[in-house]
Structures are given as structure tokens and as C-alpha cells.
Amino acid sequence: MDTAARPNPDRIVKLADAGALIAAIPSLLGFHPANSFLVVSLKGGIISHTVRVDLPPPELHAAVVGRVMRPVRQVHAEHAVVLVVCADRDPGHRDLVRRAVAAMTTAGMSVLHALWTPAAVGGAPWRCYLHDHCEGEVPDPAETECAAAMTLAGLVTFESRDELARILEPPDADRMIRLSGLLDVTSRSDRTPSAEHLSVVRAAVESGVLPATDEEFVRLALAVSDHRVRDACLGFILDAATNAAAEKLWLELARCLPPPERAEAASLLAASAYLRGDGALANVALEQARNSQPDHNLAGLLQGAIDYGMPLAQLHQSFTDAAIDAHIDITTEPAEVADEPDAPADGPADPATQPAGQMDGPGDPAEQPVGTAEESSGTTKGSGG
Incomplete structure (x- = not known):
């Protein structure tokens, strides 16, 4: 849908x-x-x-x-x-x-x-x-x-929708194979602190320069695969100063990374696209995320929020809460970092009401329906009889 x-x-x-x-x-x-x-x-x-x-x-x-x-x-x-x-x-x-x-x-x-x-x-x-x-x-x-x-x-x-989906096709199959091998090795031994991972993503977003080398792709893949960092990256989506550059980065990572790492980038791309009103791109990105990792938590929760028509204001608040919680966890993490499960910060599993992170933010559907005039194609006057 x-x-x-x-x-x-x-x-x-x-x-x-x-x-x-x-x-x-x-x-x-x-x-x-x-x-x-x-x-x-x-x-x-x-x-x-x-x-x-x-x-x-x-x-x-x-x-x-x-x-x-x-x-x-x-x-x-x-x-x-x-x-x-x-x-x-x-x-x-x-x-x-x-x-x-x-x-x-x-x-x-x-x-x-x-x-x-x-x-x-x-x-x-x-x-x-x-x-x-x-x-x-x-x-x-x-x-x-x-x-x-x-x-x-x-x-x-x-x-067509198929043409839209093709923007997420891998541009270089050989590079994807190389990255898959590199990530298989590095992900098992990576003990980089989450704060350092987040700094890698922040530098890429703020520079506006897309990754070009295998090393850069691997560093970013490891960073967004840290689920606290991924949730903190929702903050780049919510910030008007960084959301455009961040979405370009998520798109490039979703195109170039192999499964399962591409699921993280595709989920961030979906979140960014949906909040700016592009539901078609959001759904195409979610399909890629679920194909890359069928049980991906954030992708499943976001898909549920879209399917149930969660108001954009409530989804925005939910992402804000998740990003803040992730930043707190990253700032206070101990020196020894344990492996994290694939879940945004403390989010319940009901997709109708809890799409990501700590999903208890405000959002009366009667007050902020999806597609209000400020956030949608709603400046288009309806047809007559």
C-alpha cells in the first residue's frame, strides 16, 4: 500500500x-x-x-x-x-x-x-x-x-512505481560483493564506541560528501548498524539544517550496501521520505529493508505506523524521543560496549501506536492527521461534481 x-x-x-x-x-x-x-x-x-x-x-x-x-x-x-x-x-x-x-x-x-x-x-x-x-x-x-x-x-x-523502485538498485554489483566480504570480517571484531560511530555519520552528513571508497562505506555501515547510532540518526532527519543531506546519504547507503546492513540505511531513508510526505519512496525503501532483513524491527514498526495512518505529528514526536534517548545512551555508555539487539530504544511492539523508539509522545489524530495542509499535497482544491 x-x-x-x-x-x-x-x-x-x-x-x-x-x-x-x-x-x-x-x-x-x-x-x-x-x-x-x-x-x-x-x-x-x-x-x-x-x-x-x-x-x-x-x-x-x-x-x-x-x-x-x-x-x-x-x-x-x-x-x-x-x-x-x-x-x-x-x-x-x-x-x-x-x-x-x-x-x-x-x-x-x-x-x-x-x-x-x-x-x-x-x-x-x-x-x-x-x-x-x-x-x-x-x-x-x-x-x-x-x-x-x-x-x-x-x-x-x-x-511507474517500478521506475521509482529502480533508484534503489545497486549501481555496482562488484562493489557490493566486496563490501559484503569486508563487513563479514570487520563486523565480528568491531568494538568502536557508539559515540565514535555517531561522529562518523555526523561528519558525512555535515560535509554533504557521499562515500566514495570501500573503507568509507564500511565505516558508515558499521556505524548505522549500531542500533543506538541508527536511532540517534533520526535526529538528522528531524533537523531542517541536515535532513536533505542526511536523506542523500541514506539513499546512497541503501543503494550500495549489502544485506543485512542495507536494511538500516533503507529504514532511515523510509523515515525521512515519509516525514517529508513522500509515502511512495518510503514504502519502496521499507520493502528493500524487509527484503534485506525480514525481521528488521524499525522497518516493521514504521510500516505499521504508515499502514495505520499514524498522525505525522505523533510520528515526529516518537522519532524525537527515540533520538534523544539514543543520544543519552551513547553519551553515558561504559567503555566496554555489549552487543545490542535489533530494536529502537525501548519501543513496544504494537505498530498501530508505537512506531519507533520510546513511542509515548503526544499526538491526537483529531488534532494532527496525516497529510495536513502544512505537510501534504493538501493545498490542492478538491474537484467539483
Whole structure:
């Protein structure tokens, strides 16, 4: 499941009708969806949250609607638009649409449209399941005001989710093999204090220079594999002065490091991407983390927080608490450092409420829903009837 709450552009972007909303979807998600079921939530006429899943088989319709509704409820939206993107014109997806509309109506939401289109591209037809004679043609997404606003904000829209995922592919397979061998040897004997490990990461972030040599990659891999250091690195994500450089570093490490070390970098990349509103990149990074280390604690907790629609303010506070606790532990660590288990600082295992570290920070969902106007694509005006 992909969720999107992309940062708002500097101006309000008005969407005239359902076709304009469909054209905005690639900009909101960060990629052009295919064979997808989407729910766009609106509050006060502002798009607050976009959720996308692969189109499920009929036997999974009920389960998928239930899954999609978890984050949708957290937004406390007033209205919603349902969208099926599928080349097949057969109305076989009516059952999925019917179940989704019923669930949203039960939750107190008004469904403005339930739309179908073969693709979110210019010239594609669209029609509405709910209203007769409600149909039209999708304008060119690249020519929309929404696309221009996202481009000005420095956001990239990929042609597909697969293209987005390819940015995490290893650029040098031979280097990854070498690093795997080096890390197998050095990780067994490494007794570097956590404070020194953290200094290595801090120097890389503050310099803005990406690692170039095997030695630099190994030092950074050992550093972020120290789980107190990894949790302390959440502080770089939360700091406006370092978050951009830190995310570039996490991306480079996630691309170049071998499993299982790449799981640490991919989890940090996911946390950074999600907090700035790029749910698609966050989910792709989490998939890589779980593939590299299936039982990775932080990746699992963050995935649960995303799937359950934890409010961004609460997630931000949770990361703040985890980073502070990690810094305290690092500062007070004894000279002899014992091996640490793979867990952020004292975090309970319930993903719905405890995503990372010491997760007891404030965060009333009614006060700070995921994708508020300040943190999402929510400056986009909802479509009319």
C-alpha cells in the first residue's frame, strides 16, 4: 500500500473537475499508477491524503477495503473520491467500489465520485460509477498547475512505481560483493564506541560528501548498524539544517550496501521520505529493508505506523524521543560496549501506536492527521461534481 501526503506547494491549486483530479494523481503519488485502486481524502475542500493499492482479486475485496480504511479514518476526512485505474473496461470492479463506498459512508464520509480510467495520462477517458453521464477526458498531467507546483517544490514524478523502485538498485554489483566480504570480517571484531560511530555519520552528513571508497562505506555501515547510532540518526532527519543531506546519504547507503546492513540505511531513508510526505519512496525503501532483513524491527514498526495512518505529528514526536534517548545512551555508555539487539530504544511492539523508539509522545489524530495542509499535497482544491 502506498500513501502520499506530499509537501504543499506555495500556492493553492484548484482542480476544476474529476478529470483534473485524475490528472493530479501522478503528482500526488510521485508516480503514474497502473492496475490500482486509490482513495483520495478531502477535508475542508483540501486533499489531505492519497492511498493506493494494487487491484485485488475479488476474494480479497473486503480485506483490501478494510486495509485502506485504516489510514483514511485517521485523517478524519469529510469527503472522498474513489478511483480505479485499469485498462479493462469491464465493470468487474464494481464490487470493490461498492464495498469502499459503503465503508466510507458508514465512517461518515461523503463519496463525491467513484471513478474509472484506463490510465492517468492525457487523453484517457474517465467515467463515474455513481453518476450517469458523468464522464470526460483526462487532461495532460504534465501540463497541469499541480505538476508545475510539485516541480517547483523539487519533487519528481516517475512513470511507474517500478521506475521509482529502480533508484534503489545497486549501481555496482562488484562493489557490493566486496563490501559484503569486508563487513563479514570487520563486523565480528568491531568494538568502536557508539559515540565514535555517531561522529562518523555526523561528519558525512555535515560535509554533504557521499562515500566514495570501500573503507568509507564500511565505516558508515558499521556505524548505522549500531542500533543506538541508527536511532540517534533520526535526529538528522528531524533537523531542517541536515535532513536533505542526511536523506542523500541514506539513499546512497541503501543503494550500495549489502544485506543485512542495507536494511538500516533503507529504514532511515523510509523515515525521512515519509516525514517529508513522500509515502511512495518510503514504502519502496521499507520493502528493500524487509527484503534485506525480514525481521528488521524499525522497518516493521514504521510500516505499521504508515499502514495505520499514524498522525505525522505523533510520528515526529516518537522519532524525537527515540533520538534523544539514543543520544543519552551513547553519551553515558561504559567503555566496554555489549552487543545490542535489533530494536529502537525501548519501543513496544504494537505498530498501530508505537512506531519507533520510546513511542509515548503526544499526538491526537483529531488534532494532527496525516497529510495536513502544512505537510501534504493538501493545498490542492478538491474537484467539483
